Amino acid sequence: MKTYSIQQINDILKGVIVGNTTQSITAPEQLEMAKDTEISFIGSKKYEKLWETSKACAAIVNEDISIEPGENRAFIKVKNADLAMSQVLELFAPPTPLFDTDIHPTAVVDKTATIGNGTRIGAGSYVGPNVQLGENVTLYPNVTILDECTIGKNTVIWSGAVVRERCHIGMDCILHPNSTIGADGFGFRPDPERGLVKVPQIGNVVLGNGVEIGANSCVDRGKFSSTVLGDGCKIDNLVQIGHNSKLGKFCIMAGHSGLAGSVTLGNGVIIGGSASIKDHITIGDGAMVGAGSGVAADVPAGKTVLGYPAVDARDALKQWAILKRLAKN
CATH class of the missing domain: 2.160.10.10 (Hexapeptide repeat proteins)
Incomplete structure (x- = not known):
C-alpha cells in the first residue's frame, strides 16, 4: 500500500500547509466518504460545511478557504484545488493491467505492419496491412487496427x-x-x-x-x-x-x-x-x-x-x- 506524509504530498504540490496531521495518508477520497487516514479536497466554498463531519485527516483547499482544519488535521492551500487533487490521484494510482509479453501469441499482426520499440499488443488484437504503430503504443486485448492506419507514440487503446x-x-x-x-x-x-x-x-x-x-x-x-x-x-x-x-x-x-x-x-x-x-x-x-x-x-x-x-x-x-x-x- 502506498502511504505518504502530509509533507511528502506538499513537496509535490508546492502549497502551504495549515495545521498538522501525524497520520500516514493512505488514499484520496471524497469528503463524505473519507476515513481518518485519507486526504480529500475542497474545490468550492460551498463544500466547506462538509469538513466538520468528514473524517479525512487532510484536505487540499483553495487559498480563499475560510475555515480551520482542526486538531490533528491539515489543509494544503493551493491556487487551484481541482488541479492539485489530480496530482494526488496520480500519486495513488494503481498500476495499469500487465502484459506478460509485448505481443501476445494470439494477436494477429500483418507482416507489413511496422511496430515501434516498446509497443505492446494484447490478446486477440488485430493489426492490419501497412499499419504503423509508433513507440510505446499500447493495444489492450481485442483491439482492431485496420489497413494503413498510423498510431502515434505513447497512445493507449483500450479493449474493443x-x-x-x-x-x-x-x-x-x-x-x-x-x-x-x-x-x-x-x-x-x-x-x-x-x-x-x-x-x-x-x-x-x-x-x-x-x-x-x-x-x-x-x-x-x-x-x-x-x-x-x-x-x-x-x-x-x-x-x-x-x-x-x-x-x-x-x-x-x-x-x-x-x-x-x-x-x-x-x-x-x-x-x-x-x-x-x-x-x-x-x-x-x-x-x-x-x-x-x-x-x-x-x-x-x-x-x-x-x-x-x-x-x-x-x-x-x-x-x-x-x-x-x-x-x-
Whole structure:
C-alpha cells in the first residue's frame, strides 16, 4: 500500500500547509466518504460545511478557504484545488493491467505492419496491412487496427476499440473501450427506384496529439477528405461526431452530445451533455453550449447559448423566468 506524509504530498504540490496531521495518508477520497487516514479536497466554498463531519485527516483547499482544519488535521492551500487533487490521484494510482509479453501469441499482426520499440499488443488484437504503430503504443486485448492506419507514440487503446482503415491517430492519445474511429458517415439519398441509396464515405479521421475519446463514442470518417479533431480535444462517453466535422484544439464534448455532419468547432469550444449541433454549423473559439441544447444557427466566438433551440444564455434565462411567472398565474 502506498502511504505518504502530509509533507511528502506538499513537496509535490508546492502549497502551504495549515495545521498538522501525524497520520500516514493512505488514499484520496471524497469528503463524505473519507476515513481518518485519507486526504480529500475542497474545490468550492460551498463544500466547506462538509469538513466538520468528514473524517479525512487532510484536505487540499483553495487559498480563499475560510475555515480551520482542526486538531490533528491539515489543509494544503493551493491556487487551484481541482488541479492539485489530480496530482494526488496520480500519486495513488494503481498500476495499469500487465502484459506478460509485448505481443501476445494470439494477436494477429500483418507482416507489413511496422511496430515501434516498446509497443505492446494484447490478446486477440488485430493489426492490419501497412499499419504503423509508433513507440510505446499500447493495444489492450481485442483491439482492431485496420489497413494503413498510423498510431502515434505513447497512445493507449483500450479493449474493443476499432480504428478503421486509413485513419491517423496522434501521439499521447487515449481511446477508451469500444470507441470507434472511422466508421462510415451517415450518408444516404432517396432514389425513386432503389429507396435509400448509400453514399460512399471515402475519407478518413485524423486525431491530433493528446486527444481522448470516451467509451462507446464514435467519430465518423469523412465522405471525402477528413473528419479532424485538433490537439488536446477531450470527448466523453457516448458521443457522436459526424462526418467531415472539424474540431479545433482543446474542445470538450460531454456525454450524449452530438455533432451532425460538417460541423466546425473553433478552439476551446465546450459542448454540454446531450446537446445537439445541426449540420454545417460553425461554433466560434471559446463558445459554450449548455447541456441539452439544440444548436441550429452559428454561434459567435465567446458566446454561451442555452435552450432548444439554443439562444444567447441571457435571453434563455429571461425566457425561462417569464415562463415560470406565467405558470404561477
